[in-house]
Amino acid sequence: MTRPLTLNPDRLFPAEPATRAVAQRLYAQVEDLPIISPHGHTDPEWFASDAPFANATELLLAPDHYLYRMLYSQGVALEDLGVPSRKGPSGADPRAAWRILAANMHLFRGTPSSMWLDHVFAEVFGFDVRLSAETADLYFDRIGEALATPAFRPRALFERFNIELLATTEAPTDPLKHHKAMRASGWKGRVVTAYRPDPVLDPEHEDFTAEIERFGEISGEDVQSWAGYLAAHRVRRQAFMEMGATSTDHGHPTAQTADLSEAEAEDLFRKVLGGTFTPAEAELFRAQMLTEMAKMSLDDGLVMQIHPGSFRNHNRGLHGAFGRDKGADIPTRTDYVRALKPLLDRFGNDRRLSIIVFTLDESVYARELAPLAGHYPVLKLGPAWWFHDSPEGMRRFREQTTETAGFYNTVGFNDDTRAFLSIPARHDVARRVDASFLAKLVAEHRLDEDDAAETIVDLAYNLPKRAYKLDEPAAERTPELV
Known part of the structure; x- marks a missing residue:
């Protein structure tokens, strides 16, 4: 039996009528604002080639670990879902893979994935019936027909989604x-890159040795020496800036930083290159490199993003067969107060530096991150991220950080996604949640509605542009360059 698909215009707004009315008015201020997406993982080849997407599975299921990790948890093999492995592209029949997703849509009830998909199906493709086992082929065929038209090519969708800027990594x-x-x-679409040096900063990365060799080749520097290795980073950062980069991104296991002497750092680097390091020394090297990246940001103006606290590739067998980023990354407890102190002792009061800190450990919002960002000029709080990129996660973020850090020590929203078509859906959820949070403050007479209206525009549009230096001329983003 098919069921209708409708998007309630008041979804995520408060149930109480007066507060809901305030949320409606606030949301109207930002509903049609352009999307600023300053951190994500979409494939730049999509926009370079502008080739048509092949089918629903390739576009919506195979790149989206939110979807296939849930299916995998219920015993569905990744081989059957079109997910590529270390051996290459999947041999699964795309229609059969789509039918598996359709038959299991009940697994996503109450999850953000369900909201994002329904938004895509209704707003992007115009469906008015829900995806289910009965409608799987209808969906697959209609999506395939749409993707064959010029209106559904990557660049056309980019423009249709009103994306002002999209950053890849x-x-x-x-x-x-x-x-x-x-x-x-x-093409006039603004797609920029971001510098993600993890493979050449993390001695425990499985490709570290090979990546170091490639790093030397592409930079033209002697990366077997400490001075040459640092010079290679500067060379590549400049190349990234020439392609529009305004930020770096660091996905370390922890937020640990260090401030070693030049001799200590050089000695540690030799151990790392020689493969004679201990796990503690690998952690120390990553920690030192965050401080080195901060030094470089003072020179070239790139904003640092620190995304710590994920035990990546927790499923060893899956990692061996399919590689990284296959839905097996698990949040861990994360310290920030002590971990960031070496870096902050060195640079925490230098207003030329900008560091955006994220967390997967919600227990630190009120205890550590909000007080840190509410004090240090260099720190801003990134939005609720990854497992907490959800209505409840966004609400918890606002509830636990606003009283101490305020709104203006945060950076708005970024979607951090590989699933291109979900970008408008994710930004819509964030705008609705912020409208609801601000409406509650207005209803409790803690905030005037005109102030709330100004704040929600800042959260949706102005703060991410400011935090990621998206409107600054290059000369202003590179204070030490001549």
């Missing part, structure tokens, strides 16, 4: 050929 060894191709094509 690449490793230092990436030649950035897709970003260069976009520039050469004359």
Whole structure:
């Protein structure tokens, strides 16, 4: 039996009528604002080639670990879902994979994935019946027909979604050929890159040795020496900035930082290159490199993003067969007060530096992160992230950080997604949640409605642009460069 698909216009708004009315008015201020997406993982090749997406599975299921991790938890093999493995592209039949998702949509009840998918199905593709086992083929065929038309090519969708800026994330060894191709094509869509040096900063990364070799080749520097290794980072950061980068991104296991002497750092680097390091020394090297990245940001103006606290690739067998980022990353307890202190002792009062800190450990919002960001000029709080990129997670973030850090020590919202079509849905959820949170403050006479209206525009649009220096001329983003 098919069921209708409708999006209630008051979804996520307060149930109490007077407060809901305030939320409606606040949401109207931001509903149609352009999307600023300053941190994400969409594939730049999509926009460089502007080739049609092949089918619903390739576009919506195979790249989205929110979806296939849930299916995997219920015993569905990734091989059957179109997910590529270390051996290469999946051999699964795309229609059969889509039918598996459709038959299991009940698993996503109450999850943000359900809200995002319904938004995509209704708003992007115009469906008015729900995805289910009965409608699986209807969906697969209609989506396939749409994807074959010019209106559903990547660039057309980018413009339809009213995306003002989209940042992808690449490793230092990436030649950035897709970003260069976009520039050469004359397309006006603003897609920039972000510098993600983890593979050449983390001695425990499985590709570290090979990536270091490639790092030297692409930078033209002697990365076997400490001075040459640091010079290689500077070279590649500049190359990324030429492709529009305004930020770096660091996905370390912890937020630990260090401030070693030059001799200590050089000695540690030799151990790392020689493969004679202990786990504690690997952690110390990552910690030192956050401080080194901060030093470089003082020179070139790139904003630092620190995304710590994930035990990545927890499922060893799955990692061996399918590689990284396959839904097996698990949040861990994370310290910030002591971990960030070496870096903050060195640079915490230097207003030229900007560091955006994220967490997967919600217990630190009120105890650590809000007080830190509410004091240090260099720190801003990134939005609720990954497992907490949900209505409840966003509410908890606002409830636990606003009293101490305020709204203006946060950076608005970023979607951090590989699933391109979910970007408008995710930003819509964030805007609705912020409208609801602000409406509650207005209803309790803690905030005037005109102040709330100004704040929600800042949260949706102005704060991310400011935090990521998206409107600053290059000369202003590189204070020490001549």
